[in-house]
Amino acid sequence: MTSMLPAPRDLPPRSHARIRAELRRATSRRRPRLAPMVAGLASLAVIGVVATLLLVPSNHATPAPPAETGPTPPAVAGSAPPAVAGSAPPAVAGSAPPAVAGTPAPGTEPTSSVPPPPMPGVPADERRVMETQCGVSFRDPDLVLYHLIKDAAGTKALLYSGRSTVTCTIGGDPATPYNPGGGSVESFHWIPGDLAVDQISGSAGGSKQGKPGYWLTAGRISGKVARVTFTDGDETVDAVLANGTFLGRILQPAGWSPRNSEKVVVRAYDVDGQLVGESGHPGKPCYVTPLGTVLNRAREGNVNCLPATRWR
Numbered sequence: 001m002t003s004m005l006p007a008p009r010d011l012p013p014r015s016h017a018r019i020r021a022e023l024r025r026a027t028s029r030r031r032p033r034l035a036p037m038v039a040g041l042a043s044l045a046v047i048g049v050v051a052t053l054l055l056v057p058s059n060h061a062t063p064a065p066p067a068e069t070g071p072t073p074p075a076v077a078g079s080a081p082p083a084v085a086g087s088a089p090p091a092v093a094g095s096a097p098p099a100v101a102g103t104p105a106p107g108t109e110p111t112s113s114v115p116p117p118p119m120p121g122v123p124a125d126e127r128r129v130m131e132t133q134c135g136v137s138f139r140d141p142d143l144v145l146y147h148l149i150k151d152a153a154g155t156k157a158l159l160y161s162g163r164s165t166v167t168c169t170i171g172g173d174p175a176t177p178y179n180p181g182g183g184s185v186e187s188f189h190w191i192p193g194d195l196a197v198d199q200i201s202g203s204a205g206g207s208k209q210g211k212p213g214y215w216l217t218a219g220r221i222s223g224k225v226a227r228v229t230f231t232d233g234d235e236t237v238d239a240v241l242a243n244g245t246f247l248g249r250i251l252q253p254a255g256w257s258p259r260n261s262e263k264v265v266v267r268a269y270d271v272d273g274q275l276v277g278e279s280g281h282p283g284k285p286c287y288v289t290p291l292g293t294v295l296n297r298a299r300e301g302n303v304n305c306l307p308a309t310r311w312r
Contacts, residue, residue: 195277202258
C-alpha cells in the first residue's frame with residue numbers, strides 16, 4: 001500500500017456529460033412552496049385566538065375606540081339636526097319662538113326706548129311724585145304716567161310699565177294719598193286689535209262722607225279709535241282719550257256697592273262711527289305678538305290667531 005494520492009486525470013467524456021445532465025435536472029426541480037402553508041396556519045391561529053377571546057368572559061371593560069374625524073353623518077328622521085354656528089333652529093308649529101339674546105323675560109317688556117308721553121297741565125315735579133309714590137305703593141319702580149282725570153270721585157291716574165297697568169287714586173285718603181290698584185299686562189307694546197281693556201273695576205261710595213261710588217275702566221287703543229264708550233245697563237258715558245289710552249268712570253250714588261261687572265261693556269269706534277272693538281265679546285279672536293305672546297286667549301284654543309297691533 002502507498003499513502004500517495006493517485007495523479008489527477010480527466011473524466012471520460014461520457015461520464016462528464018452524464019454528470020452535467022444530472023446536475024441540471026437536480027437544480028431545475030421545483031421546490032415545495034412553504035409560504036402559503038405558513039400563512040394559512042397563521043390565519044387559523046388568529047381566528048382561534050379571536051374565537052377564544054369572544055367566548056371567554058372578561059372582567060375588564062374594553063376601551064372605546066378613538067374618535068374618528070370625518071364628515072358629519074346624515075340626520076336621522078326624528079332627531080334634532082346638528083347646530084350650525086350663527087343659524088337659528090327651525091320653528092315648530094304651535095310652539096313659542098326661541099328666546100333671542102337681549103329679549104326680556106316672559107311678562108316683561110323693555111320700555112326705556114319709549115319716551116314719556118306728554119301730560120299737559122301736569123307739572124313735571126308733580127308728575128314725578130305721582131310716578132314715584134304710586135310705584136312705591138304698587139312695588140313697581142318703572143311706572144310712567146299716561147293719563148289723568150278729575151271728577152266728583154276725585155283724581156285718578158293711569159300708569160304703565162313693561163309689566164303692569166295701574167290706576168292710582170291721588171289724594172283720596174290722607175292716610176293713603178297715593179292708593180294704586182291694577183295688575184299685569186300681557187304685552188306692553190302690542191294690543192289685541194284696536195282695543196285693549198286693561199281694567200274694569202268698581203269702588204263703593206262712602207255714605208258718611210257723601211263720596212260717590214263708581215265703575216272704572218282703563219286701557220289702550222290703536223290710532224284708528226276715535227271714541228270709547230263705557231256702559232252699565234242703561235247708562236253710557238264717554239271715556240277720556242289721551243296718549244293712546246282711555247280712562248272713564250260711571251259715577252254712582254253714595255253708599256252704592258258694585259255688584260255684577262258682566263253688564264259693564266267697553267266699546268271702541270272709528271271716526272266713521274263703526275264699531276272696531278268691544279270688551280267681553282264671545283266671538284273676539286285671539287291675537288299673537290311677534291315674540292309669540294298670545295293676547296285675548298280663546299277658550300276653544302289658540303288657533304288661527306291674528307297679528308297683534310303695535311301700540312308703542
